[in-house]
Amino acid sequence: MTSNIITIDTALSATSYHAAAAAASSASELVHISGQPGTNINGEVPDDYISQIELALLNLRKVILISGCKVEVILSLRFYIVGFWSR
Structure with a gap:
């Protein structure tokens, strides 16, 4: 069985260590x-x-659109927020 994985990159991928x-x-x-x-x-x-959360969600939207999908069909989201506490 041959592996047929396609990576989807964005402009931000160049400064990162992984594909988006x-x-x-x-x-x-x-x-x-x-x-x-x-x-x-x-x-x-x-x-x-x-601002960080807004940018992360905008970056997520870019990847979704570049991959040919729509935001409306997101199956699941998981957030990891480091050092956050409720006030």
């Missing part, structure tokens, strides 16, 4: 997206959590 997403084949209807950083195009991280 991967699909099993070009005809696949399932795309696995890796963790998206809360950074801007220059790799800068804002000081506040809200």
Whole structure:
């Protein structure tokens, strides 16, 4: 059985160590997206959590659209927020 993994890269992938997403084949209807950083195009991280979360979700949206999918068909999301506490 041959492996037919297709990586999906974005402009941010060049500054990262991993592909933004991967699909099993070009005809696949399932795309696995890796963790998206809360950074801007220059790799800068804002000081506040809200801006970081907004950027992470915008980066996620970019990967979804580049992979040919739609935001409306997201199956699952998982958030990992380090150092956050409820006020």
